[in-house]
Amino acid sequence: MSVETIYKVILYPFINESLASLKAMTNLTGTAGEAFMDNVDDFRFKGYAVCSEVTGNLDGVIMMHHYPETAISIGNSVCQSMFDETYAHQEMTDDLRNALAEWGNTIVGRSTDLHSRYSLEYGFSSPYFVEDLSEMDKFLKGVQEVVTVPITIEGVGRYYFNLLVRSVDYSEGGIKREESVSIENPHSKTLAKDSRILLVDDSAMIRKALTRFLAKLGYNNVVEADDGNGAVDLVKSDPPDFIFMDVVMDKLNGDKALAEIRHLGSDVPIVMLSSVTDQLLVKSCQAQGISGFIFKPIHTTNGTETIARYLKVAN
The missing domain is CATH 3.40.50.2300 (Response regulator)
Known part of the structure; x- marks a missing residue:
């Protein structure tokens, strides 16, 4: 099972949507690095994560996670973009948690829908949020492989996408990005x-x-x-x-x-x-x-x- 295959089939839509949503919701610009296989024994939770369980042909967890300072910076930017006010929190607040939750929900919702359009036979749970380092062990239980893609945000820092794979059984397939068009109100x-x-x-x-x-x-x-x-x-x-x-x-x-x-x-x-x-x-x-x-x-x-x-x- 190659890194390229996993990245293309599972991670690519999430990374594409995260970069698009980052630009749309924060006015920040991000670039994706090369996918690589992480060492399971050395893998560490960095501080704040949006997670979605993967089921079907793959059993595992997809995780978008950040160092605390990166999460705070993104949260401030989401709030500023949403409300047109200056946000400069130095630590995690409920406002920032809500902002990161909305950003994560947008990414997971649009990415999993794209998966479903191509009948790739994967299911994804509703996203949930973790900011407790003591919870990391439960995510790593039974994990055989970890695929990591770093995302660099210009002037801010990094966040990461990880696919924690317990087991997998699928054939290689392709993904392409598809734009969604809103349905307009027909009234006048x-x-x-x-x-x-x-x-x-x-x-x-x-x-x-x-x-x-x-x-x-x-x-x-x-x-x-x-x-x-x-x-x-x-x-x-x-x-x-x-x-x-x-x-x-x-x-x-x-x-x-x-x-x-x-x-x-x-x-x-x-x-x-x-x-x-x-x-x-x-x-x-x-x-x-x-x-x-x-x-x-x-x-x-x-x-x-x-x-x-x-x-x-x-x-």
């Missing part, structure tokens, strides 16, 4: 400024950013829910005039909440947001009646303009 009548807008996302950072984008457009009657259940409850109790809703959430996903809202008989305009660009999911949401689908990331340079394009309710 702009939503009234006093309309009540519901934001549904399990990321407090995204809700905060959307609230700011809306305020810049003159929309200040905003309510929030952090999962699909909360959205359904609000539609029942105090129906909003418009909804922006994430797809992948901890409790009830947005596509399921959309189905429940339509089952209630509500025709409230709903725009979906997600880093997962699965076309089957998009088509399923379209079939249930949505007013557009925004593919993340959105940030301060495009957020207000993007949101404005979707605030339409009728022809």
Whole structure:
């Protein structure tokens, strides 16, 4: 099993998406180094990691991890890009954790969707986050090989992609990058400024950013829910005039909440947001009646303009 094969089939989409998302969400530029086989016995966790379990033809863990100072710098840059404010934290904070979580979710969501389009028979768990050095042993249990790719960020430092392989059984295949195109709102009548807008996302950072984008457009009657259940409850109790809703959430996903809202008989305009660009999911949401689908990331340079394009309710 060659490093080239593993890199091309498994790691390449993750690295491509991380570099693209780094540029889009932080305005930083990164370059990927050469893939190499790490020594399992010498492998060490560097401080902060976004992890996703790999199943199917490969059993292992894909890990994007950083030295603490690199993680803090990236987190500050994500926040600054999202909110157009200066962030200069010197240690990890909840804001930075949320920023890194959103960055990691975007990368994993878009990368795993690309894998699924090519029927490569790999599954990936939802990303989770680790910043405790004592947890490293459990990741290395049963690992036979470690493939590492360093990513150098201009003026900042490095982070790393690692594929920790327990076992693998696959034939070589190719990957190409495929761009995703958002589904636009087909309506032309702009939503009234006093309309009540519901934001549904399990990321407090995204809700905060959307609230700011809306305020810049003159929309200040905003309510929030952090999962699909909360959205359904609000539609029942105090129906909003418009909804922006994430797809992948901890409790009830947005596509399921959309189905429940339509089952209630509500025709409230709903725009979906997600880093997962699965076309089957998009088509399923379209079939249930949505007013557009925004593919993340959105940030301060495009957020207000993007949101404005979707605030339409009728022809």
